[in-house]
Amino acid sequence: MKQLIPFLVLLFLISCENTKKEASNRKLETETIKTIDTTQTNFAATNTWNASTTIGEATVLRTKETDSSTTWTQIQAVNVFGFKKDVPLGDIVQVIPLSKKLPILGLKVTKTTKRDDFEDDIWYEVHLEAVKNKAYATFVGSKKRSDEYPIDLLVVYPAVENCILLENKPFKTDDLPKNITNEIIKGALDFDNDGLPDAIVCEFCCENRMSADECEYFCGETYLNVDGKWILINSSSPA
Numbered sequence: 476m477k478q479l480i481p482f483l484v485l486l487f488l489i490s491c492e493n494t495k496k497e498a499s500n501r502k503l504e505t506e507t508i509k510t511i512d513t514t515q516t517n518f519a520a521t522n523t524w525n526a527s528t529t530i531g532e533a534t535v536l537r538t539k540e541t542d543s544s545t546t547w548t549q550i551q552a553v554n555v556f557g558f559k560k561d562v563p564l565g566d567i568v569q570v571i572p573l574s575k576k577l578p579i580l581g582l583k584v585t586k587t588t589k590r591d592d593f594e595d596d597i598w599y600e601v602h603l604e605a606v607k608n609k610a611y612a613t614f615v616g617s618k619k620r621s622d623e624y625p626i627d628l629l630v631v632y633p634a635v636e637n638c639i640l641l642e643n644k645p646f647k648t649d650d651l652p653k654n655i656t657n658e659i660i661k662g663a664l665d666f667d668n669d670g671l672p673d674a675i676v677c678e679f680c681c682e683n684r685m686s687a688d689e690c691e692y693f694c695g696e697t698y699l700n701v702d703g704k705w706i707l708i709n710s711s712s713p714a
Contacts, residue, residue: 512578512608512609512610513578514607514608514609515580515581515582515606515607515608516578516579516580516581516608517581518567518569518581518634519567519581519634520567520569520581520633520634520635520636520638521633521634521635521636522635522636522637523635524635524666524673524674524699524701525701526699526701526706526708527560528631528632528633528635528699529557529558529559529560529630529631529632529708530557530629530630530631530664530674530676530697530699530708530709531555531556531557531558531629531630531631531632531697531709532554532555532556532557532627532628532629532630532676532695532697533552533553533554533555533556533570533603533627533628533629533630534552534553534554534624534626534627534628535550535551535552535553535572535606535611535624535625535626535627535628536550536551536552536553536623536624537549537550537611537612537622537623537624537625538550538551538623546612547612549605550605550606550607550611550612551603551605551606552570552582552603552606552628552630555568555600555601555602555603555630556598556711557598557630557697557709558587558598558599558600558601558632559597559598559599559709560599561587561589561599562584562587562599562601562632563584564584564585564586564587565583565584566583566584566632566633567581567582567583567584567632567633567634568581568582568583568584568601568603568630568631568632568634569581569630569631569632569633569634569635569638570582570603570606570628570629570630571628571629571630571631571638571640571662571664572611572626572627572628572640573626573627573628573629573640573642573661573662574614574626574640574642575640575642576610576614577610577611577614577626578608578610579638579639579640580606580608581634582603582604582606583603583604584601584602584603584604585602585603585604586601586602587599587600587601587602588600588602614626627661627662629662629664629674629676631664631674635664635666637665637666637667637668638664638665638666639664639665639668640662640663640664640665641663641664641665641670641672644663644670645657646660646663646671646672650671650672651672651675651705652675652698652705652707653705654684655675655677655696655698658685658686659677659678659679659684659685659686659687660675660676660677661676661677661678661695662675662676663675663676672700673699673700674697674698674699674700675697675698676695676696676697677695677696677697677698678693678694678695679693679694679695680692680693680694681693681694681712681713692712692713693713694710694711694712694713695709695710695711695712696709696710696711697709697710
């Protein structure tokens, strides 16, 4: 019996230590959950899309009161492009950052302006409410990006419920529109959780349709897959 006592004491100490670790892990998990900001991530969305669905682009702009300030005073989705029809004020536009490190947001439309900068091409400048989600304030973009413009966005209207970003995923030629290669895809979205793109935004050199890392002129095309067929819904080129 005396020989068992040290062994039982050791088991008791190990059990206590494991209990402390489990409690500590639960506390850490709870604190982590609490720190995840869900602001602007809950919004109404549809589970369908069609040829009238808008797939656009934007970029994040962060501003400070002074250059020496360490906090961003305002964060916005700016240079919103792709709307060929007006959008009612207050409607939600789905904003998808080109990184899964940031949450998808639903931002309200605050202002729209009809534009006719391009001949025979009417489009609408859309302004969205400020981004309040804290993750966008702490996000660090790639070395190629400035702190003020840390990341680009895709925008979807009306919002699609199961929309996810297909990040860093090469696609088979049969799963892409004709003349589109993985190298020129800027962003791809999946709307039905099948792992295949339903919307694709491309950016490439105008002269050769190659990767747009270094070009004299940039062009862009946006495609939407509706009922198994790819439709070109937007294109851009230098004026």
